[in-house]
Amino acid sequence: MTRIGIFGGGQLAQMLTQAAIGLGLETVIFERTPDSPAGRLTQREIVGAWEDPALAAQFAAQCDLITLENEFVDAGMLAALEAQGKIVAPTAAAVGLVQDKLVQKQRLAAAGLAVAPFQAVATPDDVVQAACAFGWPVLLKARRNGYDGYGNATLHSAADVPAAWERLSRGGGLLMVEAFVPFERELAVMIVRSRAGAAARYPVVETVQEQHICRIVRAPARIGPAQAAAASDLAAAAVAAVDGTGIFGVELFALADGRVLVNELAPRPHNSGHYTIEGCVTSQFENHLRAVLGWPLGQTDLRTPAAVMVNILGRRNGPAPADALQAALAVPGAHIHLYGKREVRIGRKMGHVTALGATLAEAEAVALRAAELVDL
Amino acid sequence: MTRIGIFGGGQLAQMLTQAAIGLGLETVIFERTPDSPAGRLTQREIVGAWEDPALAAQFAAQCDLITLENEFVDAGMLAALEAQGKIVAPTAAAVGLVQDKLVQKQRLAAAGLAVAPFQAVATPDDVVQAACAFGWPVLLKARRNGYDGYGNATLHSAADVPAAWERLSRGGGLLMVEAFVPFERELAVMIVRSRAGAAARYPVVETVQEQHICRIVRAPARIGPAQAAAASDLAAAAVAAVDGTGIFGVELFALADGRVLVNELAPRPHNSGHYTIEGCVTSQFENHLRAVLGWPLGQTDLRTPAAVMVNILGRRNGPAPADALQAALAVPGAHIHLYGKREVRIGRKMGHVTALGATLAEAEAVALRAAELVDL
Numbered sequence: 001m002t003r004i005g006i007f008g009g010g011q012l013a014q015m016l017t018q019a020a021i022g023l024g025l026e027t028v029i030f031e032r033t034p035d036s037p038a039g040r041l042t043q044r045e046i047v048g049a050w051e052d053p054a055l056a057a058q059f060a061a062q063c064d065l066i067t068l069e070n071e072f073v074d075a076g077m078l079a080a081l082e083a084q085g086k087i088v089a090p091t092a093a094a095v096g097l098v099q100d101k102l103v104q105k106q107r108l109a110a111a112g113l114a115v116a117p118f119q120a121v122a123t124p125d126d127v128v129q130a131a132c133a134f135g136w137p138v139l140l141k142a143r144r145n146g147y148d149g150y151g152n153a154t155l156h157s158a159a160d161v162p163a164a165w166e167r168l169s170r171g172g173g174l175l176m177v178e179a180f181v182p183f184e185r186e187l188a189v190m191i192v193r194s195r196a197g198a199a200a201r202y203p204v205v206e207t208v209q210e211q212h213i214c215r216i217v218r219a220p221a222r223i224g225p226a227q228a229a230a231a232s233d234l235a236a237a238a239v240a241a242v243d244g245t246g247i248f249g250v251e252l253f254a255l256a257d258g259r260v261l262v263n264e265l266a267p268r269p270h271n272s273g274h275y276t277i278e279g280c281v282t283s284q285f286e287n288h289l290r291a292v293l294g295w296p297l298g299q300t301d302l303r304t305p306a307a308v309m310v311n312i313l314g315r316r317n318g319p320a321p322a323d324a325l326q327a328a329l330a331v332p333g334a335h336i337h338l339y340g341k342r343e344v345r346i347g348r349k350m351g352h353v354t355a356l357g358a359t360l361a362e363a364e365a366v367a368l369r370a371a372e373l374v375d376l
Numbered sequence: 377m378t379r380i381g382i383f384g385g386g387q388l389a390q391m392l393t394q395a396a397i398g399l400g401l402e403t404v405i406f407e408r409t410p411d412s413p414a415g416r417l418t419q420r421e422i423v424g425a426w427e428d429p430a431l432a433a434q435f436a437a438q439c440d441l442i443t444l445e446n447e448f449v450d451a452g453m454l455a456a457l458e459a460q461g462k463i464v465a466p467t468a469a470a471v472g473l474v475q476d477k478l479v480q481k482q483r484l485a486a487a488g489l490a491v492a493p494f495q496a497v498a499t500p501d502d503v504v505q506a507a508c509a510f511g512w513p514v515l516l517k518a519r520r521n522g523y524d525g526y527g528n529a530t531l532h533s534a535a536d537v538p539a540a541w542e543r544l545s546r547g548g549g550l551l552m553v554e555a556f557v558p559f560e561r562e563l564a565v566m567i568v569r570s571r572a573g574a575a576a577r578y579p580v581v582e583t584v585q586e587q588h589i590c591r592i593v594r595a596p597a598r599i600g601p602a603q604a605a606a607a608s609d610l611a612a613a614a615v616a617a618v619d620g621t622g623i624f625g626v627e628l629f630a631l632a633d634g635r636v637l638v639n640e641l642a643p644r645p646h647n648s649g650h651y652t653i654e655g656c657v658t659s660q661f662e663n664h665l666r667a668v669l670g671w672p673l674g675q676t677d678l679r680t681p682a683a684v685m686v687n688i689l690g691r692r693n694g695p696a697p698a699d700a701l702q703a704a705l706a707v708p709g710a711h712i713h714l715y716g717k718r719e720v721r722i723g724r725k726m727g728h729v730t731a732l733g734a735t736l737a738e739a740e741a742v743a744l745r746a747a748e749l750v751d752l
Binding site: 001002014017018021022023024026040041042043045064281290295296298299303320322323324325326329330332333336337338339340342351 | 417
């Protein structure tokens, strides 16, 4: 059986493992802590720092192919694995182009793709100067390791700069600044590109963020066909611009005048693609595995006119109760996924609910009701 | 996290584990050999004989609830676990009523349910005498431990009795004889009954056996509404007659005159219910877990007008190749499940394919084509 090594053992690795089982694949999980959601699902669990060369060698020795569930893996380490003859997908080069948000934006801009104005900043003064050019507000971002709003700050005036600079540059990371885009909607598209050359696109979806965390995903997005085509083309071009292999999540901004901008790429399964498990013929997780193995891609069509995913976010701090799902399971048509995290934290992604329907409104009502009833 | 112990580590335990993950449950696998399809998916794998009291105690100590993937677990051992305060589902009593086919038939007949004429036999002469009453052909069956035709023989005359008797009674097991039913179709129904009292029925499906092994399952069965209602009612009554908890597979015979007989019960997920993974709102595996936990049951409706499952049966003997799926994955709409068995054997169940469609013919063509292309 082919063994797929995954950097990371969280929910994305867990759902990749679920998809791997049916394809006759084994997974090897490399995570900093034991008993992770995916580590628990294999007897091949490597626990420790990815930067530990002995552990990395032990991990690589067990894998036929290596992939990842987040982009915080050092691209240099991936390149070293490639140099040893390991297949790494996405490639070290693609991860290197994506994991630094400044480098990513430069690459997208160089490919002629529409992005918001952006600039590297070395001092707080640089931020103020950029804002003079872009206009306030601006977004200050850590170039690496940001997720779910950690690593971002929206600045409305020069007075906001010092505290945000202090918070985001703690630890010595470099920063960048971007113009704030007055978007009408946030969109996302999952793009899958096979090592064998084939590519496929999932539908354009609409994402709703609350406090920088994805809360709701609506498939398909409520936009016109021209804007949907533009978003789909832009997403595909963005992943091609970094020569991505495997599944990529592309976040975009839809403007009221019909234009679409690329916001960010993720070189991995993405929260905005969880709806594909029940909503599409082939899930993002299965298609990622097909793609990295160079196997034929599966169909990406929606199975029903509408699918809505709602994240289950922690509402307290403490251990997760064993019967958290009971009430929610009574909601007809709600497909509930827990991630097996033993500790609840306020705002932590504990799971998600997907509902299918004839309309978005119908599906969203079911998914929201079930998510609300989960006791976490 | 609640820990579900499963007697057995084969494909049914594997698919139960896949369903358990999303419900936030952990599994503990107790299988005779290491590296089983389900044992590989947990770090809580107990390897050895179920009859070993020390291992059984070690298994039970790790589980909050115990279930099984086959009915060959000794009911007395299950009763001992219950006496220690463990929740066992299905109960020891239900397994005891089902695992001996003679006892099962007696129970069904006592409940007034339609079954073929049957009789215990102690000698080859008893078989011939029963056949005089029933008419040839008759079925000679091992009362315990039979599956996929192992443990059954169809006898056309007294001349067939000695060899079949010798083969089936090897090892000292008791036998029974049944009248052969000139059925028009074989049907099956999955019934789920919760520890909390709720019950639900899946659609009536049609099964096609080749050499006593299930080859194709068509959902729904091509029968009239009256016969479908009779089959569904009979299946539900049969599971109620043994007071089953969890999911049960009920095999039935449909006669040309419209009558339906119960053939056999399985106190567990069943091959004839694999189509429910993609075909129904809630899979048989998820509903089994909901039922044994006393959680609300999920909807059992078909998601599309038709679903067809085709088993992937080994066509040679030897190690399974890593890329067996490549060609089959190119068939649009085929949902392929491999069981992760490292060795192929002729006729061995290696996986299955499900296809959904507007008609049975359309779905069956897709599933058959994909199954044919799997290189196992």
